[in-house]
Amino acid sequence: MAITVIGLASCNSPANKQMGRGPMPFPVQKVEKSNVTVYxxxxxxxxxxxNIEIRPKVDGFIDKIYIDEGSEVKKGQLLFKLSAETLNQQVNAASANVEVAKAQVVSAQVEVDKVSPLVQKNIISPVQLKTAESNLNAAKAQLIAAQADYMNAKENLDYTFIKSPVDGIVGSIPYRIGSLVGRSEAKPLTTVSNIxxxxxxxxxxxxxxxxxxxxxxxxxxxxxxxxxxxxxxxxxxxxxxxxxxxxxxxxxxxxxxxxxxxxxxxxxxxxxxxxxxxxxxxxxxxQVDNALLLPQKSTFELQGKRFVYVVDKDNKVKSKAIDISKSVNQNYIVTNGLEAGQVYVADGLIKLREGMQIIPQSGSTATGNNAAYSNK
Incomplete structure (x- = not known):
């Protein structure tokens, strides 16, 4: 009686039920090549x-600030004004020196005009004319130097008006009105970014x-x-x-x-x-041409390696190790282990065992040609 019960129990076991049902259906797909744009x-x-650092070309105290951090400015717009008392005095002094030099030129020219006819009449020596002409040339040179000093002083005065060289956005302003700034400061007055x-x-x-x-x-x-x-x-x-x-x-x-x-x-x-x-x-x-794409859900991992179940001519499954180069969306790009045309099990891998016979159910391929994916 006990033997009969055991026999009946063994006939009703899950393993015998699966054997009695025969092969199970699984979705399969063929490996195909695709041209893939990977991002x-x-x-x-x-x-x-x-990104232009705004730096003063002359030393001075900040007298006015015409902009604020984050302001949009145009090329040539006034940003800062430095105090300019000393530079004003230098401009006035240089202007006065120009007037003095001009007077000296006029005086030297008068001397030449006076001496020249006397030399022609042999009343005085030609050496005196040469001396007068030399003094005139020296006066003219002094005038040119005085004018250059004046232009330099005036340019330095203009540097106290600091303007934007480009259209852009004003950065941080580390200085405030009254701050002493100059050419040797580590920090610029601000930065203007053309964006x-x-x-x-x-x-x-x-x-x-x-x-x-x-x-x-x-x-x-x-x-x-x-x-x-x-x-x-x-x-x-x-x-x-x-x-x-x-x-x-x-x-x-x-x-x-x-x-x-x-x-x-x-x-x-x-x-x-x-x-x-x-x-x-x-x-x-x-662009990756002729890439072999495989859905991630069609693979499984074992001991750090990635595998896929391929289906042989007898509809039996066999695990095969694959190498992958990139993960793109829900797919892998396979570089080794598969060939185009091979049939693999697309889903339901948890129910499969090595050498298990299945009923293949063909479906659409995992990807189409000219697909595009993002690889982060």
């Missing part, structure tokens, strides 16, 4: 197209540089830069900037300390949304 993101520092366009600076390591350069057409650096595609900018809040940019320059040398090379992209900034000093990410597209 790599690189941390970037944003700077205005022109009508902004630069995004980012770096690639040596390996990335080699991969990137192999994809570019052209022999010279200029030709390679010209063939570069447009780039996008990811802002700090994760949003994509409305305007696309382009790479303008590639540094000619690899930094030996970091093993990286610097790139500079330029973006238009018509709404002044971007400011100098902010950070972001440059989103750079690269």
């Amino acid at each position: 790599n993101e690189y941390a970037a520092n944003i700077e205005g197209e022109e 009508s366009n902004v630069y995004a600076y980012f770096t690639l390591n040596e390996k990335q540089l080699l991969q990137f350069n192999r994809q570019l057409d052209g022999k010279s650096v200029a030709q390679k830069i010209k063939s570069l595609p447009a780039v996008e900018l990811i802002l700090a809040d994760g949003s994509v900037y409305d305007h696309k940019g382009r790479i303008e320059t590639i540094n000619g040398m690899v930094n030996p300390r970091t093993g990286s090379i610097s790139y500079r992209a330029i973006f238009p900034n018509p709404d002044n949304l971007l400011r100098s000093g902010i950070s972001g990410k440059v989103k750079l597209p690269s």
